[in-house]
Amino acid sequence: QQPVQSPQAVILREGExxxxxxxxxxxxxxxxxxxxxxxEAPVFLMILLKGGEQKGHExxxxxxxxxxxxxxxxLTASQLSYSGTYFCGTENTGNQFYFxxxxxxxxxx
Amino acid sequence: xxxxxxxxxxxxxxxxxxxTLRCSPRSGDLxxxxxxxxxxxxLQFLIQYYNGEERxxxxxxxxxxxxxxxxxxxxxxxxxxxxxxxxxxxxxSSPPSGRGSLHFGNGTRLTVT
Numbered sequence: 001q002q003p004v005q006s007p008q009a010v011i012l013r014e015g016e017x018x019x020x021x022x023x024x025x026x027x028x029x030x031x032x033x034x035x036x037x038x039x040e041a042p043v044f045l046m047i048l049l050k051g052g053e054q055k056g057h058e059x060x061x062x063x064x065x066x067x068x069x070x071x072x073x074x075l076t077a078s079q080l081s082y083s084g085t086y087f088c089g090t091e092n093t094g095n096q097f098y099f100x101x102x103x104x105x106x107x108x109x
Numbered sequence: 110x111x112x113x114x115x116x117x118x119x120x121x122x123x124x125x126x127x128x129t130l131r132c133s134p135r136s137g138d139l140x141x142x143x144x145x146x147x148x149x150x151x152l153q154f155l156i157q158y159y160n161g162e163e164r165x166x167x168x169x170x171x172x173x174x175x176x177x178x179x180x181x182x183x184x185x186x187x188x189x190x191x192x193x194x195x196x197x198x199x200x201x202s203s204p205p206s207g208r209g210s211l212h213f214g215n216g217t218r219l220t221v222t
Contacts, residue, residue, distance in 0.1 A: 001167075002151070032210060041111065041199060041213035042152070087152060089211065096165040097142060097211070099152040 001026065003090045005100040012078045012107050020073040020103045022088030031064050031071040032089035034099075035082075042087060045073075078107045112136065115200050115214035123222055127188040130217045134181055134202030140164070141183040142203070142211060143175055147196045158183055190221045 003024040010018050022031065030049045034042040048064035048071060060082075064071045075082055088100040112135035120128055134141050143155040154167030158177035169175075172190075177183040187194060197218050201211040 034211075041215050042211075044210040044212065047210055096154065096167060097157065098154050098167070099144070102151045 001092075001096065002098050003088055003100040005086075005088055005103050007103060008101070009104040010106070012105070014080060014107055014109055015077050018075045018078060018105060020075075020086050020088075020105075022071045022073070022090070022100050024069045024090045024092075026069065026090070026092045028064075028066065028069050028090050029093055030091045031062075032091070033062055033071075033073050034087045034089060035084045036087065036102075037084045045086075075105070078105075080107050080109065083107045111212040111214065113200060113202050113212050113214035115198075115217050117217060118215065119218050119220070121220045121222065122190060124190055124192060126190050126221075127186065128190065128219065130185040130187070130198050130200075130219075132183045132185070132200030132202075132214055134183070134200075135212055137205060138202035138212070139181065139205045140203040141177055141181070142201045143169075143183070143185050144199045144201065145196045146199060146216075152199065155185070187219070192221050195219055195221045 003022050006021045032047045033045040036042040059076045062073045086103045091097045114133040116131045139160045142157045144152040146152050155169040156175050157165040161177050172188050175185045197216045199216045201213045203209045203211050
């Protein structure tokens with residue numbers, strides 16, 4: 001049930017781009033993306049609904065391939081503040097909401 | 110501030126004991142979700158309630174139970190606690206449609222000694 005994310009960890013220099021992938025074995029209604037700083041609560045970034053794509057932030061965007069049950073998060077021109085652990089969350093048709101395994105992103109100067 | 114309130118912030122208790130975690134959702138939200146996050150691990154879905162009714166169940170142990178009250182606050186009860194239950198427990202709420210972004214409380218850190 002838990003979606004799988006890749007990569008597990010990424011280290012970037014400021015200004016570089018990154019892609020985080022999320023895939024599920026179940027049919028999905030929606031995909032969410034969240035960022036969690038150490039010791040803090042996850043914060044919502046964006047949601048992608050079946051049949052559409054929604055952009056939540058200026059330099060952070062995402063795609064959702066319904067047929068493949070996959071989503072990707074794109075971070076462009078990364079900033080130090082982007083550091084954290086990124087989780088995708090998938091909602092299936094049974095209303096269950098599972099988070100992925102997480103991707104640790106570290107942006108260094 | 111997400112608008113979701115969790116209490117207490119920290120709990121330290123011994124093995125075999127029982128504790129209750131409380132969550133108040135954002136004003137207007139009808140759904141409440143509970144998640145467990147062990148040290149540096151992912152978020153494990155436990156259970157979801159919608160307007161007082163259980164809507165979805167995840168990997169929740171039989172020693173754990175939850176409920177959502179008429180005023181929409183929710184409680185997660187953990188009993189016969191084991192060392193492995195030590196974790197950060199998050200509550201989240203979502204809009205009345207039952208589907209939408211999740212807004213998380215700051216979590217309750219449970220330490221079982």
